[in-house]
Amino acid sequence: MKKYDFIIAGGGMAGLSLAYYLSQSPLRNRSILILEREAKTSNDRTWCFWERKNEPSRSEHESGMASRLTHFESILFRTWDIVSFHGTTYAGPIDMGAYQYKMLRGIDFYEFVQQELAKHPSIERKQATINRIKDTPQGGFVIADDEPYIADYVFDSTFLLKLDQPENHNLLQHFKGWVIKTEHICFDPQRPEIMDFRVAQHGDCRFIYVLPFDEQTALVEFTLFNDKLLTDDEYEVELRQYIDQFLNPGAYQISETEHGVIPMSDEAASEIPSDHIVRIGTSGGYTKASTGYTFQRTQRYLRTIVENLVKTGKPHRPAPWFARRFKLYDSIFLNVLEKHRHPADDLFTRVYTENPGRVFTFLDEETSFVEEVRLFTTMPFMPFLSAFFNVLRRKIVG
Known part of the structure; x- marks a missing residue:
């Protein structure tokens, strides 16, 4: 051997x-x-x-x-x-x-x-x-x-x-996407749509993102954050409805399909x-x-x-103690989503529109604590406070 x-x-x-x-x-x-x-x-x-x-x-x-x-x-x-x-x-x-x-x-x-x-x-x-x-x-x-x-x-x-495990939050990010070629010009190659919440939420976090390759070709993907996968037909119904309602593609062809599930735990x-x-x-x-x-x-x-x-000679990746706060932030946000404490589409709207630039640094876990407090003030107070105490109870009491 x-x-x-x-x-x-x-x-x-x-x-x-x-x-x-x-x-x-x-x-x-x-x-x-x-x-x-x-x-x-x-x-x-x-x-x-x-x-x-x-x-x-x-x-x-x-x-x-x-x-x-x-x-x-x-x-x-x-x-x-x-x-x-x-x-x-x-x-x-x-x-x-x-x-x-x-x-x-x-x-x-x-x-x-x-x-x-x-x-x-x-x-x-x-x-x-x-x-x-x-x-x-x-x-x-x-x-x-x-x-x-x-x-x-x-x-x-x-x-x-x-x-x-019941003490953890175990959601899924699951998605299905198509690369489509459209009859009409309907994409701006210089501007992808990273989140479009003009789809029925059904109490979840559901959105479409559109990544344009050129004026008539793009990856259109339907994404959900929750704990239940859909059937193939359910993903495809949402994709077709969005494409027909918001893109005005004319006839279109599907050249590639992708489907995936990522744990949000x-x-x-x-x-x-x-x-x-x-x-x-x-x-x-x-x-x-x-x-x-x-x-x-x-x-x-x-x-x-x-x-x-x-x-x-050793593969250890030391992490500063104070950096662990980001794991707490993640747990609190997952708790808000899991318990439906506030509509997810409004949460993401606040995060992205009231924290230009800062949101990407925050999600990269590169912000200072002062910057994080400023971001938190743009979030709805009571849902996140309730989530904070619920996270502590689940993690400490079990």
Whole structure:
């Protein structure tokens, strides 16, 4: 049984990103094995995220880290400086200030990373189903397709969170989207619609986002934040109604379909559960509970892990104690949504329209406490106060 320096269990976004950062570091010649069940040869998902334009984030500046925004810049499918929003009391553009909204297609990411990894013979990739991962005194032990593997560290993105514990908030972000080609000109390629709440809410948080590729082509996606998935027909009915009512497309063709489910949970994830196993991606708690955003946070966290491996030989990613307040904020927001304490469409309208620029810094967890207090004053007081005490009761009393 060959022993590797690193085994990456799961070759999706998190696993491939880690392998890429290792390949760009002084650790590039270490023996690395990537185990992934799927070949990753299709455009199975799209990542959208905001990021500062050219300067380092606040945490990078304070830690002396150089700006790392260019790793995937060459393969971004679209980049926007202004986004549109359609809420309860406002419809129009939102100036992102120092941020840009970016779109990266899954197939472009997979092909780029796989081409880079192919340049390094020390990095192996095997298509296999992972059966078991455990820690041993000799290292992290993996069985995949009944074959044993061992490494100094196993980076695991396959571990499944429970998502059913009553003390936690366990919502889902689920969506279905179509790339459509329309007969009529109906999109502004310079302005995506990041949230359009002109769909029936049914007591949930439901919205459409529209990412234009050109004047007649766009990804139109129906998204929900709640705890119940819909049938395929229900997603499609909402998509067709929105397209027909608000886009005036004429005849249109559907060229691509995507569907996904992302946990929005404040379950405490253990990033390093044992000496030789490190959980990454959603498995390691990288998904921001209140938004479901994962891509950009995963990139930041994995870069830190690789930097620590280079400097100390250990993959620990220390987090300042005071930064834990953002987890409390996430829990409070999830509680407001879960208990329907205030209409979600109005909450998001307040967040985005009354906190221009600041909202993106806040969601990136880069704000100061004073800035956070200013943002909180734009939210409805009693629903959030009730949520705060309910979160404390659930987390402390259980």
